[in-house]
Amino acid sequence: MYAIETKGLTKVFGQHRAVDGVDLAIPAGGVYSVLGPNGAGKTTTIRMLATLLPVDGGQATVLGHDVARESGKVRERISLTGQYASLDEDLTGVENLVLIARLLGHSRSSAQRRATQLLGAFGLSEAGGRQVKTYSGGMRRRIDIATSIVNTPDLLFLDEPTTGLDPRSRNQVWDIVRALVSAGTTVLLTTQYLEEADQLADRIAVIDKGKVIAEGTPTELKTSVGSGVLQVRLRDPERRGAAAQLLGAALGAHVQLDTDPAALSVQVEDNDVVPRALAELTYSGISIADFALGQPSLDEVFLSLTGNASQPAA
Amino acid sequence: MTTATMTAERTPAKLVSPAKLVKDSFAMAWRGVLKIRKNPEQLSDVTLMPILFLVMFGYIFGGAVQGSTEEYLQVFVPGLVVMITIMASMSAGISLNTDVSKGVFDRFRAMPIARSAPLVGAVVADFVRYVVGIGVLLGFAAILGFRITTDPLSTLAAVAIAIAFGLAFCWIAMFIGILVKSPGALAGIMMAIVMPFTFGSNVFVPTETMPDWLAAWSEISPVSLLADVMRGLLVDGGDITGPLLGSLAWMGALLAVFFPLTIRTYLRRLG
Numbered sequence: 001m002y003a004i005e006t007k008g009l010t011k012v013f014g015q016h017r018a019v020d021g022v023d024l025a026i027p028a029g030g031v032y033s034v035l036g037p038n039g040a041g042k043t044t045t046i047r048m049l050a051t052l053l054p055v056d057g058g059q060a061t062v063l064g065h066d067v068a069r070e071s072g073k074v075r076e077r078i079s080l081t082g083q084y085a086s087l088d089e090d091l092t093g094v095e096n097l098v099l100i101a102r103l104l105g106h107s108r109s110s111a112q113r114r115a116t117q118l119l120g121a122f123g124l125s126e127a128g129g130r131q132v133k134t135y136s137g138g139m140r141r142r143i144d145i146a147t148s149i150v151n152t153p154d155l156l157f158l159d160e161p162t163t164g165l166d167p168r169s170r171n172q173v174w175d176i177v178r179a180l181v182s183a184g185t186t187v188l189l190t191t192q193y194l195e196e197a198d199q200l201a202d203r204i205a206v207i208d209k210g211k212v213i214a215e216g217t218p219t220e221l222k223t224s225v226g227s228g229v230l231q232v233r234l235r236d237p238e239r240r241g242a243a244a245q246l247l248g249a250a251l252g253a254h255v256q257l258d259t260d261p262a263a264l265s266v267q268v269e270d271n272d273v274v275p276r277a278l279a280e281l282t283y284s285g286i287s288i289a290d291f292a293l294g295q296p297s298l299d300e301v302f303l304s305l306t307g308n309a310s311q312p313a314a
Numbered sequence: 315m316t317t318a319t320m321t322a323e324r325t326p327a328k329l330v331s332p333a334k335l336v337k338d339s340f341a342m343a344w345r346g347v348l349k350i351r352k353n354p355e356q357l358s359d360v361t362l363m364p365i366l367f368l369v370m371f372g373y374i375f376g377g378a379v380q381g382s383t384e385e386y387l388q389v390f391v392p393g394l395v396v397m398i399t400i401m402a403s404m405s406a407g408i409s410l411n412t413d414v415s416k417g418v419f420d421r422f423r424a425m426p427i428a429r430s431a432p433l434v435g436a437v438v439a440d441f442v443r444y445v446v447g448i449g450v451l452l453g454f455a456a457i458l459g460f461r462i463t464t465d466p467l468s469t470l471a472a473v474a475i476a477i478a479f480g481l482a483f484c485w486i487a488m489f490i491g492i493l494v495k496s497p498g499a500l501a502g503i504m505m506a507i508v509m510p511f512t513f514g515s516n517v518f519v520p521t522e523t524m525p526d527w528l529a530a531w532s533e534i535s536p537v538s539l540l541a542d543v544m545r546g547l548l549v550d551g552g553d554i555t556g557p558l559l560g561s562l563a564w565m566g567a568l569l570a571v572f573f574p575l576t577i578r579t580y581l582r583r584l585g
Contacts, residue, residue: 086421102341
């Protein structure tokens with residue numbers, strides 16, 4: 001059974017189709033990542049699945065329950081950590097946890113015990129007695145996630161859990177996610193960082209303008225855009241146009257002009273033709289400062305999927 | 315981090331029942347009271363306002379309206395109890411507005427709790443504010459020469475009725491608090507509501523000198539009715555049946571209209 005299954009999931013704000021017919025089949029267990037740029041519809045999708053937003057079209061089943069008709073049953077088994085820490089900043093870390101535990105039916109002593117336990121597990125024991133408004137961004141994120149697992153959910157939604165965090169805090173959050181998954185929770189995580197999806201996710205859905213434009217394992221997504229990427233930097237930026245034409249013809253692929261005015265990159269189907277293409281540049285008197293041929297990063301996958309229309313989705 | 319921490323806990327799932335609403339509301343009210351304890355300056359409106367109003371109006375209007383400040387206080391203070399209650403009830407809307415715009419409620423809404431509990435709890439926590447406001451008012455008024463001439467039981471009844479009215483009236487503020495985008499906009503709208511209610515009443519001056527239309531409003535205004543109840547219970551011990559029934563009708567009507575309206579808007583607007 002799937003943890004989450006959606007068919008034609010749609011949300012319309014006025015004229016804007018924020019989520020436009022999203023089909024997802026998310027297996028139970030592991031991390032599933034929804035990847036997309038700002039405004040792609042990630043948060044809206046998550047909010048519908050977490051019963052915070054009514055569904056405008058299509059349907060969604062979470063842990064076997066329809067989100068529209070059985071929202072109460074869904075809420076009993078999910079937890080959500082929103083994009084902006086949904087904590088009471090005036091209260092201390094302990095008080096936030098105790099409040100949530102009390103609302104979930106814990107007795108006073110059991111709530112205290114659970115709060116202490118979670119603070120310890122998240123490395124916040126010392127900060128527990130301080131108001132959350134004095135916390136750093138990383139600490140806030142951790143207490144926010146701790147709050148979400150007061151009752152361990154079967155399914156945890158994490159909406160951009162590491163946006164704005166420094167690398168160390170980001171790694172801590174990743175460790176927490178891995179620990180949760182190994183304990184059996186399914187995690188649905190949105191992110192704009194490909195590295196994050198690559199590191200954590202078992203499967204990824206790339207979403208742009210409210211539509212799923214690609215879906216698969218990180219490896220599948222990478223191979224779907226070609227066997228590798230050739231990056232070339234020229235000595236003379238003036239010649240970039242000519243170089244793009246030559247490379248495009250030689251490799252039979254679309255050439256991407258990078259932000260560096262002397263650089264271009266091309267997705268390559270067959271690595272064997274690369275030396276010849278580079279030689280052609282040299283014959284034409286275009287001199288190369290440096291070049292590299294590598295497996296595509298998810299960044300390149302992402303750009304090729306969302307960035308230009310001439311490269312249809314895989 | 316141990317796996318045990320991640321799996322250890324799970325309280326049994328419960329259906330959302332009226333008992334659950336009460337329980338969840340009290341948990342939320344606990345939050346509200348904690349917030350007041352952490353930021354005692356939140357109480358400035360219910361501590362400074364009564365003193366300011368007593369001094370300002372007691373001495374400015376006192377001589378003109380009743381001949382002397384002492385005599386005026388006996389008429390004015392019971393009405394001021396109502397006015398302070400109304401002003402105290404406005405802050406519920408402001409804190410709700412802040413919660414909504416900061417996204418604090420998102421978590422609560424995705425939890426299996428009674429859906430109106432965050433709102434009901436916030437209102438219940440405001441109980442503290444009314445008690446403080448009325449306490450400061452009656453205490454400081456006593457220093458200025460105001461005397462309660464009835465018995466303690468009547469005084470207690472007066473305070474209870476005033477608080478009950480605050481708990482009903484505050485749903486107007488809660489409703490607007492959910493509708494508007496910023497606390498700034500809220501303050502303006504609140505003033506526009508509070509002013510006609512409080513000044514268009516018999517709290518400050520008798521209604522006889524008002525133009526007919528204003529006097530007509532003032533007669534049926536909940537503030538006037540409640541002020542009469544307060545005067546009866548605190549000062550003259552007279553019959554208050556009429557104004558009391560009127561006041562209760564107002565409370566019922568306010569609750570019947572604005573409570574469901576607020577809850578519905580809350581669930582929708584956030585949605």
